[in-house]
Amino acid sequence: MKKHNFNSGPSILPQSVLQQSSEAVIEFNNTGLSILEIGHRTPFFVEVIEEARSLVKELMQLDDSYEVLFLHGGATTQFMQVPMNLLDTNETAAYCDDGIWGTKAYKEASLFGNVKVVASSKDKGYTYINKDFEVPSDAKYLHITTNNTVEGTQYHTIPNVSVPLIADMSSDIFSRQMDFSKFSLIYAGAQKNMGAAGVNVLVVKKDILGTITRPIPNIMDYRKHIEAGSLMNTPPVFAVYVALLTLRWIKESGGLAEMERSSIEKSNLLYHTIDTLPQFNCKIAVEDRSRMNAVFFMDDTNKEAEFLDLCKKEGMVGVKGYRTVGGIRVSMYNALPLESVVAFTDLMKRFASC
Numbered sequence: 001m002k003k004h005n006f007n008s009g010p011s012i013l014p015q016s017v018l019q020q021s022s023e024a025v026i027e028f029n030n031t032g033l034s035i036l037e038i039g040h041r042t043p044f045f046v047e048v049i050e051e052a053r054s055l056v057k058e059l060m061q062l063d064d065s066y067e068v069l070f071l072h073g074g075a076t077t078q079f080m081q082v083p084m085n086l087l088d089t090n091e092t093a094a095y096c097d098d099g100i101w102g103t104k105a106y107k108e109a110s111l112f113g114n115v116k117v118v119a120s121s122k123d124k125g126y127t128y129i130n131k132d133f134e135v136p137s138d139a140k141y142l143h144i145t146t147n148n149t150v151e152g153t154q155y156h157t158i159p160n161v162s163v164p165l166i167a168d169m170s171s172d173i174f175s176r177q178m179d180f181s182k183f184s185l186i187y188a189g190a191q192k193n194m195g196a197a198g199v200n201v202l203v204v205k206k207d208i209l210g211t212i213t214r215p216i217p218n219i220m221d222y223r224k225h226i227e228a229g230s231l232m233n234t235p236p237v238f239a240v241y242v243a244l245l246t247l248r249w250i251k252e253s254g255g256l257a258e259m260e261r262s263s264i265e266k267s268n269l270l271y272h273t274i275d276t277l278p279q280f281n282c283k284i285a286v287e288d289r290s291r292m293n294a295v296f297f298m299d300d301t302n303k304e305a306e307f308l309d310l311c312k313k314e315g316m317v318g319v320k321g322y323r324t325v326g327g328i329r330v331s332m333y334n335a336l337p338l339e340s341v342v343a344f345t346d347l348m349k350r351f352a353s354c
C-alpha cells in the first residue's frame, strides 16, 4: 500500500526526485559512471554544485553580496559553526528561544562568547512565538528559529532588527516567499524540505565574516569554503545532487509562490479540521501555528493511542508527536500532496464520529 508520509525529517521527497536520483545511482547523465563513483572535481559534479548554488540564490532572490555553501553535517553542526565564525570571546550574541532547537543553538554559542536570550516562550511550554523583545545594540547578531519543528510554531513575520539576523530554517526553507535579504545568514539541514540527510545549505552575506580574532580550523571556516567554491574537501556528492533535483523541482513547480500557496491550503485544511472536531485540540497560538508541522492532542489519551493505531493501519506514517511533547504531529513539507492531508482529515472525521 502506498503510504501517506507525514515524517518530520528525513521526510517526503517528490516522486520525480526519487526517480531521478535512483537513476543517477546506476548511471549519471550518460557518463558511464554512477553519481557515487564520479570525482567531486570533475566538470560533471562542478556543474551540479554550481547549479545548486545558483538556484538557491535565484529562489531567494539574493544578489552577489551573498554566498551559498553546501557543507557537511546537520543543522546541529551550525549551532557551533555559526558562533565559531562570528562571535568573539568577549562579544555577546542574542538568541530567541522558542523551542528545543533554539535552546540547543544558544547553548552551543555560549561555548564561544556571551549569550543573551532576549525572548523565550518556555513559560507556556513553547506554544507561541515570543515576539516582544529588544536586542541590545551591541549584540553581534540575533539568532532565531523560523519554524519550530517539534513544538509546531512558526514566525509569520520576520522581526526587524538593527543587528545581523541569523536563522535556522531547517524545517521551513523554500516553503514560502520572504524578503531573504533581511537575513545575514541562513542555514538548514537538507533532510526536511530540500533533500537527503548529510548536507547543510548555508547562505551568508559576506560582509559579516572576518570580524573576529579567534583562529578557525580550515574545515570550519566559512571564508575558506567560499574561496574554494564549496569544494574545499569532498562534499557529500549524492546529497548535493538530491538537493539540486529538489531545487529544480521547486522551480519547475512554480517556485516559492506555489510552495507557499500549497502549504497554506494544506495547513488550513488540517487546522480547520482540528478546530471543528471537539475531540482534537491544538494548543498553539493561532497566529503562530506552523504551516509545516501541526502539533495537536486528543483530550482523551486512550483515544489518542487508538487514533494513532488506526493511522498506522491506514498507512499514515510519522504522525506520532515528538517523544518529549507527545500527542500528534503532522508534517506537511513541500513534497506532501494535498491528497495526503485530505486522507488524514477524513480519517480524523471518521474517528471522531464513531
Ligand SMILES: *Cc1c(COP(=O)(O)O)cnc(C)c1O
Residues within 6 Å of the ligand: 009, 073, 074, 075, 076, 077, 101, 145, 147, 148, 149, 168, 169, 170, 171, 189, 190, 192
Ligand atoms: C531537524 C532540525 C535540526 C537538527 O537537524 P540535524 O540535521 O539533525 O542536525 C535543527 N533545527 C531545526 C529547526 C530542525 O528542524
